[in-house]
Amino acid sequence: MTKILVVDDSSTVRDEVAGFLRKNGLAVDTAVDGKDGLGKLKATPGIKLVISDVNMPNMDGLTMVEKIRSELANHAVNVVMLTTESSPAMKERGKAAGVKGWIVKPFKGDAVLEAFKKMAS
Amino acid sequence: MIEQYLLAALGGSAVTAVIALTAHRVSRAKAARAPHVEANAQSDELSAAIARQDSLIELHQQEKRELEAMLDQLRDDLRQQTETAETLRVSLDAASADRDQLAQHADRIANEAQRLKGLGATFERWHEQMISLMTQNKDMHAKNQELSSIVRHVVIVSLNASIEAARAGTAGRGFAVVASEVRALAARSEELSKSYRNSLDLSDLTTTATFQDIQAGGKMIAASLSSVEALANQFQSKLHQATT
Amino acid sequence: MISSHAKDSFERIFRQAAQSRLTVDPNDVCDITPLARDDENVDSEGDVVVLTISSIEFRLILVLHFKEDSSTRDYYVREGSDASFQEVFLEVCNLCCGAMNQSLHEYFPDLGMSTPYVLHARSVTHLDQLKPAYLASHAVTINGTVQLSATVCVCAYAPIDFVANVSAAQETGGELEFF
Numbered sequence: 119m120t121k122i123l124v125v126d127d128s129s130t131v132r133d134e135v136a137g138f139l140r141k142n143g144l145a146v147d148t149a150v151d152g153k154d155g156l157g158k159l160k161a162t163p164g165i166k167l168v169i170s171d172v173n174m175p176n177m178d179g180l181t182m183v184e185k186i187r188s189e190l191a192n193h194a195v196n197v198v199m200l201t202t203e204s205s206p207a208m209k210e211r212g213k214a215a216g217v218k219g220w221i222v223k224p225f226k227g228d229a230v231l232e233a234f235k236k237m238a239s
Numbered sequence: 240m241i242e243q244y245l246l247a248a249l250g251g252s253a254v255t256a257v258i259a260l261t262a263h264r265v266s267r268a269k270a271a272r273a274p275h276v277e278a279n280a281q282s283d284e285l286s287a288a289i290a291r292q293d294s295l296i297e298l299h300q301q302e303k304r305e306l307e308a309m310l311d312q313l314r315d316d317l318r319q320q321t322e323t324a325e326t327l328r329v330s331l332d333a334a335s336a337d338r339d340q341l342a343q344h345a346d347r348i349a350n351e352a353q354r355l356k357g358l359g360a361t362f363e364r365w366h367e368q369m370i371s372l373m374t375q376n377k378d379m380h381a382k383n384q385e386l387s388s389i390v391r392h393v394v395i396v397s398l399n400a401s402i403e404a405a406r407a408g409t410a411g412r413g414f415a416v417v418a419s420e421v422r423a424l425a426a427r428s429e430e431l432s433k434s435y436r437n438s439l440d441l442s443d444l445t446t447t448a449t450f451q452d453i454q455a456g457g458k459m460i461a462a463s464l465s466s467v468e469a470l471a472n473q474f475q476s477k478l479h480q481a482t483t
Numbered sequence: 484m485i486s487s488h489a490k491d492s493f494e495r496i497f498r499q500a501a502q503s504r505l506t507v508d509p510n511d512v513c514d515i516t517p518l519a520r521d522d523e524n525v526d527s528e529g530d531v532v533v534l535t536i537s538s539i540e541f542r543l544i545l546v547l548h549f550k551e552d553s554s555t556r557d558y559y560v561r562e563g564s565d566a567s568f569q570e571v572f573l574e575v576c577n578l579c580c581g582a583m584n585q586s587l588h589e590y591f592p593d594l595g596m597s598t599p600y601v602l603h604a605r606s607v608t609h610l611d612q613l614k615p616a617y618l619a620s621h622a623v624t625i626n627g628t629v630q631l632s633a634t635v636c637v638c639a640y641a642p643i644d645f646v647a648n649v650s651a652a653q654e655t656g657g658e659l660e661f662f
Contacts, residue, residue, distance in 0.1 A: 127598060130566050130574040173577075175366055175598050178458065184356075198659065202581020202596070205588050211465030212662070214472075219659045222585070223578055224504075226657030233659050436605075444533075444606040448613060451535030451597035452542050458595030459537055 120162050121238040122146045125155035125170035125179065126200070131225070135169060135200070138227040144238060152177025156185055165195060167238040172201035172208065180208065183215040196237040200225060255292050262288065338478060345475040352468035356461065369450040376443055383435050390428045397421040484639040485541075485616045492590075492647035493543070493617060497635050499649040500582035501623055505547075505575060507558065511626050518620040518632060527605045532573060534580040535597040536587065540641040544615075545583065546607055546634040547576045554628040573599050590645040610636050616643075 122144055124136045136146040147162065149155035151174040159165055168186070170179040177185075179199060186192050198219040199212055209220055218237065221230060263285065400418035404411035485493075502513045529550040536543040549555060549572060556568045559575060576599050584596045610618060617637040624630055637643075 128574040128577065129570045133564065133566050173458070173596055173598055175454075180461070202578060202584060204585050205462060205594065207462035207466045207593070209660075209662075210469050211462060214465065214469055217662060219661050221659050222656045223581065224656050229657055230659045233661075440603065440605045441609040441612060443602050444609045445612065447533055447600050447602060447606075448535065448542075448544055451533065451544075451600065452537050454597040455535050455537035455542070455595035459539075459593045460595075462595065463593050 119164040120145045120147045121164060121166050122234070123149060123155060123158055123162070123165050123168045123170075125149040125152070125168065125174070125182065127151050127171065127174040131171065131200075131223075135225055135227075138225075138231075139234065142231055142235075144235070151175055152179060152182030152185075155179075155182050156190070159186060159192070159195065160190055167234060168195055168197045169200050169234070170197065172199055172203045180211050180215060180217075183212065183217055187216050198234075198237070255288075255295065259285070259288055259292065342475070342478040345471065345478050349468065349471040349475045352464060352471050355464050356468065358457075358460070358464075361457075365450070365453055369446070372446055372450075373443075376439060376446065380436070380439055383432055383439065387429065387432045387436075390425050390432060393428075394422055394425045397425065484642050485637060486642075486644040488646050489643045490617050490619075492645055493635060493637060494619060495649050496583050496586045496647050497545075497619075497621070497633070500579050500586065501621075501633060504579040504582050505623060505631065506625055514622075514624040514627075516622050516624075518622050520618065520620050520634075527608065529604045530601050531604050531607055532576040532599050533602055533606075534576060534599050536580065536584050536594060537597075538587075538591045538594050540591065540643055541616075541637055541639045543583070543587075544610075544613070544636040544638075545576070545580050546610070546636065547579070548604055548607065548632040548634070550630065555630070558625065558629045569601065573601070586647065586649060590647065607634060610634065613638055 122139060124132055124139075124146060125148070126132050126135070127150055132148045132150075136148050139146045147158060147165070149158045152170075153176050155168065155170060156177070159168065168183075170182060172179040179201065183197050183199075186195065186197070193216065197215075197217045198221060199217055200221045200223060202223050204220075204222045212220060219233070262281075397418045400421070401415055404415035404418055407414070498515055501515055503509070506513050529548060532547045532549070534545045536545075551568055555572075559571045560566065560568050564571075580596060580599070584594055588594055613636065615636045616639040618634070620632060620634040622630070622632050
């Protein structure tokens with residue numbers, strides 16, 4: 119059963135992150151932007167952790183998280199942002215929307231695997 | 240306390256009076272036995288006792304006056320305290336009313352910030368329009384390419400026609416003129432096509448740059464609004480906490 | 484409108500971002516040399532990746548020119564990966580611009596960054612139509628084999644003056660910050 123959703127408009131990032139997690143025995147699905155992520159989360163109730171970029175066309179990551187909490191009324195799923203952004207204002211917005219953690223790219227799988235496993239269980 | 244003092248004073252005077260009376264009785268008894276000598280002595284003693292009694296009474300009266308003065312002072316203080324308390328109560332009521340107003344104001348600010356965040360939806364709309372614009376541009380590029388290749392083909396055809404015309408000799412001269420004019424037209428078309436491609440390239444750049452500016456600018460605004468919203472919410476909850 | 488300090492700062496910020504993010508491995512050699520923007524240097528073959536950073540006072544457009552030849556492709560696309568070269572390179576440009584965005588954040592509080600877009604290299608010749616206050620091109624060579632060129636274009640809407648201190652601290656990334 120899919121536990122983790124990786125949302126990023128770059129297929130490179132999706133492949134890198136999802137590939138790494140799958141290699142470590144986790145069930146992962148992917149989405150290409152905020153709108154897609156929202157739809158996939160709605161359709162897959164088993165997802166416990168969402169890892170998302172901020173800068174995406176069509177619907178950015180922070181707007182997606184805000185909608186997850188408001189429109190989908192889902193306050194249980196853990197969200198971690200994986201992005202080039204590091205501005206305090208963006209982090210504040212993330213915090214307010216209930217984002218649990220923030221990672222500034224580039225992605226270093228080994229450093230975050232344990233934390234991801236915990237959040238997806 | 241005052242009563243006790245008064246009682247003590249009274250009691251004191253009563254006791255003194257009893258003692259005096261007793262002493263008087265004793266002295267009368269004594270006087271009955273010893274005539275005016277003892278009577279004088281007793282009378283002196285009595286005067287002294289009365290004098291002492293008077294000064295004690297005077298002392299007690301003074302104490303009583305002092306106590307009454309203290310009582311008056313305390314009454315005055317109490318009245319002042321009551322007045323101050325009343326003033327403070329009025330100020331507190333006014334402050335509560337102000338704070339309620341501030342809390343309402345904070346609510347309005349928080350709501351406004353929330354509403355402005357909804358502007359983010361506009362950027363999603365613009366994104367779709369941008370995609371459509373760029374698709375149209377690509378379309379125009381493609382059509383222009385096609386025109387270019389048609390023009391090149393025309394040049395080749397006209398060259399061939401010139402060759403045929405030359406072979407036909409004098410009979411082909413009219414044809415040769417037409418062929419060369421076609422080549423001239425083709426050259427102009429090719430120029431126009433290049434110029435059009437140039438315009439499309441410029442259009443691509445300005446459209447992309449403008450759209451990216453809007454996209455990035457929108458993110459900047461959304462981030463600033465989040466800061467405002469966070470501040471407004473903090474302020475709001477502080478005020479509401481104070482009310483409860 | 485852009486002071487010389489600011490121009491130097493933009494240059495320094497670009498260099499640091501390019502050195503740390505255009506390379507796949509931190510030990511790779513990255514040579515950055517300035518390019519004069521005359522006709523022989525402006526390459527109209529191939530494609531460019533365009534990104535924008537916007538602030539209230541300015542917008543910065545980063546244009547990264549690449550040719551999809553074997554050395555470039557082999558450098559960026561890892562063996563066994565079935566990602567397309569363009570996708571991989573787009574993400575590389577995204578990271579590079581992201582690093583510039585992070586550096587600029589210390590001096591400009593409100594910044595936003597766009598998603599990348601691919602255009603034909605010919606479009607770059609028209610950059611001066613945007614009336615930039617700062618325009619600089621550089622040739623970027625990685626390990627002597629991968630040839631890229633980068634152009635930084637800044638349009639100013641208010642006077643810009645700042646001094647950037649680019650420290651090596653920007654090399655870090657990847658840690659999970661819990662809220």
